[in-house]
Amino acid sequence: MARQLRALVKLTWLELKIFVREPLGFIGSVAIPVLLFVGLARAFGPRVMTASRSVPAFGQVLPAFSALFIAMGAVTSLVTIISIYREGGILKRLRATPLGAPVILAAHVVVKLLLTAATLVALTLAGRRVYPIDPAVPLGSFAVAVLFTTWSILSIGFVIASIVPTARFAQPIAALVFYPMIAVSGLFFPVDVLPAPAAALARVLPLTAGASLLNGIWKGEGWLAHGGDVVILAATFVLCTALSSRVFRWE
């Protein structure tokens, strides 16, 4: 057990270093979200909101949107990495060692969680002038909500990683799954404007639940008020984890 843990730490550190060595991946998952956030905060942020009373609704959901978007990006990158590793026989090679399957996958999950956290911190710091955070915002709770939502999205990612035929399809398939979900998540327009059956479906989608949870926590609403969101995210995690543990392919 101690050996497995040491291996996990070592592999995680190694995967982090390897990730940073690829400039494009690093820019894509850290620099671009930060720049995008600063740009969006300038366009929709609190300064704009106070200047004109017709508040652009998007400014209010920007924190939830950013967190969700970064989590999605991390998961998409995880899906891509896993399919590249599978295609290159790296998963197979690692599995032939005493490392064990859970350690290999856990290392990647930890790397993605760390990157998500780092990106969010970078984004908060870079955006502190254009999007000052109200001291009333419960940042600790929000961080927990981000982690919880990310876990849930990660489990979806593992299902996608199980079914993508080759690495080339990883990104498009992940986009195909996530983009429609985030479009109807209520971040861009209220779910209610959809036709009734579509709205009912949109309400139980994990990204809708994630958006609602993140947005609510940011605004100071309690966890209890978002019990339904938590249930949907947890159910997604349980279902997807069960599914991917059955269909995941190592080679």
Next chain:
Amino acid sequence: MDDVSFDVQPGEIFGLIGPNGAGKTTTMECVGGLRAPDRGTIAVLDLDPRRDSRALQQRVGVQLQQAHLQKRIKVWEAVDLWASLYPKTVDGDALLARLGLWDKRDAWFMTLSGGQKQRLFIALALIHDPDVVLLDELTTGLDPQARRAIWDMVRGIRERGKTVLLTTHLMEEAEKLCDRVAIIERGRVVDAGTPAELVRRHCPESTVVLMTGDEGAEAWLRAIPGVDTVDRHGQEFTVRGHDAGLVTRVIQCLAVHHIQVTDFRTVLPTLEDVFLALTGHSIRD
């Protein structure tokens, strides 16, 4: 796979040889515990590869065909990671030096040549000082020089008292490197033994090719006992026979009749010919 049985003696290099798709890798993966056989029993160091996989991982080193590493992992990082997985390991730096990878220890995996990658895989397979080493298609895609370097390294593994099980579809590799081989064809072991044994058993014929301007030579050569055919192309004669004494008798014939030759060579059958004799088709098909 059907009816694949063979045993490997301690301290030998044993080769599974056969064309691509014959079942070599499947066999190797079963032996390595990466794949469960439908039926039958496998014992590696008296252990079951599936049931005792934990114990065996400490004593077996594996190099897999078409398995790679992270593109941007450095050579020393890979060795260091592998070393951290086992309780008892050899000195990684010394291993890299022995395999000629010392200069490359800070290089990314993606920048290595094919031969260097394979040497790194050998290093990873040897890091925990295993008793048995499994090497799958180690030299496929390498140029002849890199291939020879790898052969020397595999011989070095044997010299350290390890047992090597390898697969190859290169008959030359099997002949030069393996103490014993099993020929696999369509999931079956067709025959097994030392390369020389297999050649004697399945291709006993021998061939002598000689050049001479002596017009009387053809008749003398045909008169040698045991000669099956004599083909002539200009001054070149190809003499084929089916027993071991042929070469000696050809030499005696040349001496007795004072036939002047400008070239003389014997063509011995190889594992390639054995494969052809056993399966009716060339291994390259």
